[in-house]
Amino acid sequence: MLPLFDPQVRLALLNHVAVRLAEARPDELHAAGIADEQLARLRQLSALDLTRLATMRDLSIGVTFDAAGLNAGLRNVSLLNEVKALEAYFIRHGASWQMMKALFKIRRKVTLKRRRESGAWRPGGRIPLPDKVQRERIYRVWMSIEDPSPRVRYFRLHQAFPKLAIAVLEAVARSFEETS
Secondary structure, eight states, X not given: OEEOOOHHHHHHHHHHHHHHXXXXXXXXXXXXXXXXXXHHHHHHOOHHHHHHHHHOTTSOOEEOOXXXXXXXXXHHHHHHHHHXXXXXXXXXXXXXXXXXXXXXXXXXXXXXXXXXXXXXXXXXXXXXXXXXXXXXXXXXXXXXXXXXXXXXXXXXXXXXXXXXXXXXXXXXXXXXXXXX
């Protein structure tokens, strides 16, 4: 258990517990270490009394974490951070708004706004494709990337051809796949 010493945090937690206890089942209360008599007395406390109780050091208030839940939450935060980093990378490196919508579920206006904010402006209209030899090289690299995730595949493709916009790489890959 991680002990809590800050009176404001303790008061907020006590307020939360007092409200939560009104809805709790008896087995939950006993598992939390609260007897029926204590519950009745907690419910009767005024806000001033709860504040006084929160400042008393002989009342031990602490927090415990579910290790499995915490690990799952940390993994999810890490995955979300990776997705956000990839979103920013794709926008900075010229991904089309259609690609951003398909890969990240980001609307056109949001993509254009983020592009402006990051200074990644690109002209409208059709993008010029590289020469045929370069296009074939791009497609060979595209086909050699075995990851099933399109996000990862385009990221790795751009790593191999960093001077080209991701929209160009997308257009090349699509043009070869349409003719196959």
